[in-house]
Amino acid sequence: MKAKLTLSRRALFGTSAAVAATGTLAACGASTSGGGDFAMISTQFTPVEEKQRFEEILSEHVSTTSVSYTTMTAPEMLTQVTSQVGSGNLQFGLIGGLHGDLQPLAENLEDIDEALVETARAAGIAEDLLELGKLGGETTKYIPWMQASYVMAVNKKALEWLPEGADVNALTYEQVLEWATAANEANGSPVFGFPAGPKGLYHRFFQGFQLPSFTGGVITTFQSPEAIESWQWMKDFWAQCNPSSTNYDFMQEPLASGEVLVAWDHVARLVGAPQDNPDDWVMVPSPTGPQGLGYMLVIGGLAIPKGGDVETAAQVIEEFLKPEMQIATLEKNAFFPVVEAEIPSELPPAIQLEFDAVNAQQGADGAIVALPPVGLGEQDGELSQVFKDCFAEICLDGGDPGTVIPGKAEQVQTLLDTAEASCWDPDPAGDGVCQVG
Template sequence: MAASGLRRRSVLRAVGIGAAALSAAACTGFSTTGNGGMLFLSTQFRPADEAERFRGLLGKIAPEVSYVTIEESPFASQVRSQVVARSTQIGMLGGLHGDIAPLADGYLEDLTGLLADLGDRGWPAAYLQLAKAGTDRTWYVPWATASYVLAAHADALEHLPPGVDATSLTYDQFLDWAIAARRANGNRPMLGLPAGPKGLLHRFTQGYLLPSFTGGQITTFRSNEAVTAWQYFRELWANCAGASTNYDFMQEPLASGEVRMAWDHVVRLVHAPEHDPQNWRMLPAPRGEHGLGYMAVITGLAIPKGSTDPELAQRTINALTRPEAQIELLRSNGFFPAVGATIPDGLPPAVKLEADAVYRQQQAPDAILSLPPVGLGQREGEVSKVFKDSFRSIVLDGADIRSTLDQQAGVLQGILDDLKVPCWAPDRTADVCRVE
């Protein structure tokens, strides 16, 4: 369908509210059961309980839409093969930026006009820029987001250095705080980091430390500023609980009192403040010389070329990006609004606390938005392994920083050369991403 047809304002009238929840089953391939209707194919909310909760929300907004989940690799291949064959069976798409952006300008409808018709809903400018996927057109509408923040109990907050604002930390102040807390606690560290087998500490390096110290994630991987960042990490780690190498989800050691301050994904912190929320704070990440680096997990809604029902897809996108639907998604599935939305009372205590920290990160004047790797498919794990191996060698084993970064940069560049993919935020876009 032509882009002009997708712009009709009549499509954007409010959708009716239905009571029935969808019964379409989650899957890892391309099939569904249930009431038929337009197919909404998504990489998100794949666990059965998450999928059912979202279907309940969707059933109130668009009961004629069937929600089907699929893994990332077959998601891309299904869309590409159907569009190329001109036999698209899908009405709309949902996924991470990294799932959708590689399909832009060839497999997706141009949603520039739709976005304009939706009006100013408070999307961060950085999110809208990402939705253009390096072009001058919009290929998806930002849907929801998650991020990583700091959590701190009052026991740790009382050891903040004098005059330091916990909501506007520098990395030096964060280190000073960790040192002061350790010393006040009988030389037992109060800080913990998720360095366990299933922990997400590599996202801290990719999205927080390196962007804040170097301004980049990949292009600056072996820079002199990166050496400084890893020197800092060694000092920070010396003030972390020794059991951090066993921590996968920081909410557990936080809730038990093993540690009293930590960094982790918002979903992995949410249970820590349940019993005494008045004694907890969630804080934005620290900032470095280049700014406040933070990683956002951004999901988007798109329409494939040849959509089975582009008008219904547009109405559904309109409905799902209204503030009230965004709050319901936060309530049901823990993803934060991508639009400007007031977080109401009555949500779990941690959600309110996290929402403020996430907002502060997004709106910081020196914010540096970082993304998980984009366009790597099944090889994303190999790139993450580069960061994990660098941490293990430099921080845990005390290896020489410069030689380690040079060696790991070779591994990283080999993967990028094989895939021939452009860089992702915060690195500048290039035809093929290169470590400088």
């Protein structure tokens, strides 16, 4: 018995701009696999365990050639691709990255309409996703590879403190705050955690969940009254979180140890928590705010460097799109298929929990697809740091959101101006550089 993947196209693609993300799992430096006939560089699966599992997938599912897999950060990949394409001395034949990683490389990528688009259509990749692969141009620059998101993991022990009448699968931000407060008071110590460690993805919560849910935007509503309200919520919520959260990079670790019972994070950073005792856990959608359920969708793509071996690279990409390889990536590294694929009914229990939560989140009424920065290039990390600084000044230092947030607006605009970056969803597309509102 098999169940079909039913990720909602309405929820995924109901907005106008491209889906993007920075390297959500990027480490500090490049990491190279063993030798292979065909070299691939990627910003994905950089943690050692994830990289090893993906190398196993490559060896089992790619028969065209032996693929060596080298991981690096997005800035490192930008440097490598531009320098090697410019010199005509390519040391790799395939590029794997998230939409935001590939956007700055568009001029250094082969046009692959003729080589791969019909193959991608035949595999069942949605036209909306294929359109993203054009990176705003007229020709296809990458083929969608995989997708993921962020959800909440809940140890069932915490359910007793839910607010009366609250549905854990359809929580509001107000209810989450009430829940965290009640749990803290009843337990005598905080049971909620937040990935605010040095390598945590907490800035994605502000960019993709909190601000879109409260304001309907991110940049164009950056200093709006609704944005100030959202940061006041965050300040109040943080006061109910385990203070050790500033050390948490991957929430699966404190969840598995029982140090916290409820946490939000990227699915790949939650999946380890329920592996040993899945019946003790639920995974649920992120909360809904006054404007809707803002959530971030992560889309990975596969591209061929200009001047590369298009024929061999296209054959490898075709194998990446086979349902068997897509399902293996889901089962081992918690990234979901982009092709039409029959999802086994007996997924690993932890993966099944995440699959159900992601489906519910994407199919929720009023879902708002919120996208990480597009077109920032080297300024991407600086923009993320602004959001981290907002958190530090408001939540850690006790600052007034009404003072802190407007004070950051000029800094954000300077970064956008430097990168000449247009708006990305959920902010409305427009001509020229995106303007802070």
